[in-house]
Amino acid sequence: MSDTIAGLIERRFGLPTRAGQDQPASGTVAGMLARRSQRRFKPDPVAEETLEIVLAAALSAPAKSDLQQASIVVIREAAQRSAINGLVESMPWIPQAPLFLVFCGDNRRIRRIAELRDKPFPNDTLDMFMNAAVDAGIVLQAFITAAESLGLGCCPISLIRNRIERLGELLALPEGVFPVAGLCVGHPEGAGKLSLRLPPSITVHTDRYDASRFDSELAAYDARRAKAEPAEPGKQRFTERWGLAEPYTWSEDKARQYSVPERHSFGPYVRKQGFALK
Numbered sequence: 475m476s477d478t479i480a481g482l483i484e485r486r487f488g489l490p491t492r493a494g495q496d497q498p499a500s501g502t503v504a505g506m507l508a509r510r511s512q513r514r515f516k517p518d519p520v521a522e523e524t525l526e527i528v529l530a531a532a533l534s535a536p537a538k539s540d541l542q543q544a545s546i547v548v549i550r551e552a553a554q555r556s557a558i559n560g561l562v563e564s565m566p567w568i569p570q571a572p573l574f575l576v577f578c579g580d581n582r583r584i585r586r587i588a589e590l591r592d593k594p595f596p597n598d599t600l601d602m603f604m605n606a607a608v609d610a611g612i613v614l615q616a617f618i619t620a621a622e623s624l625g626l627g628c629c630p631i632s633l634i635r636n637r638i639e640r641l642g643e644l645l646a647l648p649e650g651v652f653p654v655a656g657l658c659v660g661h662p663e664g665a666g667k668l669s670l671r672l673p674p675s676i677t678v679h680t681d682r683y684d685a686s687r688f689d690s691e692l693a694a695y696d697a698r699r700a701k702a703e704p705a706e707p708g709k710q711r712f713t714e715r716w717g718l719a720e721p722y723t724w725s726e727d728k729a730r731q732y733s734v735p736e737r738h739s740f741g742p743y744v745r746k747q748g749f750a751l752k
């Protein structure tokens with residue numbers, strides 16, 4: 475672990491900075507800079523009290539219009555857990571994690587409140603759907619930050635949405651509710667891997683959006699990342715179609731990942747869950 479905040483920023487982006495040179499690497503920001511998804515867990519369970527605390531912290535997150543449109547399903551029954559584990563077989567960290575939760579966007583409550591209060595609800599819009607998805611995402615991240623600050627490790631799992639119909643059935647999700655992501659939680663086994671982020675020159679804009687240097691900045695990021703995190707042998711995607719690349723860069727990997735249709739069942743599922751997305 476680097477000694478200063480600047481050191482942590484440099485590790486995160488692979489670029490020098492002066493920001494935080496005099497600040498020790500401790501506290502919330504240091505934890506956020508050093509965080510990584512954990513995919514290896516000790517078998518020790520997460521204590522109930524810890525879970526209750528982390529859930530309370532997560533649910534303290536801001537929420538659009540105070541509607542509080544996130545719901546969290548904590549998977550407890552062994553049979554339910556093995557059914558969820560069985561949805562995706564390519565990720566051994568899902569069955570290995572002592573605790574698994576599913577974070578959902580929940581528009582059902584405001585719809586029900588409209589009925590209970592005998593009011594119209596002329597808001598079956600894409601904006602309404604997005605608000606619920608964003609609320610769930612913010613609660614997910616708040617959960618991760620709280621859990622990590624207590625020494626736990628987490629890995630979000632959107633792959634379970636590949637089996638969205640079955641997942642919805644298993645969780646008995648009513649109309650207006652949809653899964654955003656699962657989350658593996660547990661005590662980390664090992665340090666995990668820090669992944670280099672796109673530079674702020676790409677992701678942070680001043681006054682107005684500017685992509686004029688994107689292509690060259692991307693090439694530089696690809697080179698930095700290929701050096702810091704060289705692709706493991708055998709990990710290149712779709713080599714039968716695209717061959718072996720050297721170096722196998724982040725952008726090559728992402729372009730290959732999305733060169734095939736992914737998760738086209740989600741839109742129909744969301745509509746089936748009662749969203750018109752107008």
Ligand SMILES: Cc1cc2nc3c(=O)[nH]c(=O)nc-3n(C[C@H](O)[C@H](O)[C@H](O)COP(=O)(O)O)c2cc1C
Pocket residue numbers: 509510511512565629630631632633634654655667668669
């Ligand atoms: C909404 C969401 C869904 C994700 N789904 C998966 C997943 O299905 N499987 C997985 O192993 N990691 C998943 N991740 C973790 C990302 O792969 C990870 O955050 C990314 O590679 C950056 O690495 P880091 O979190 O270690 O910085 C997901 C992350 C988010 C935010």
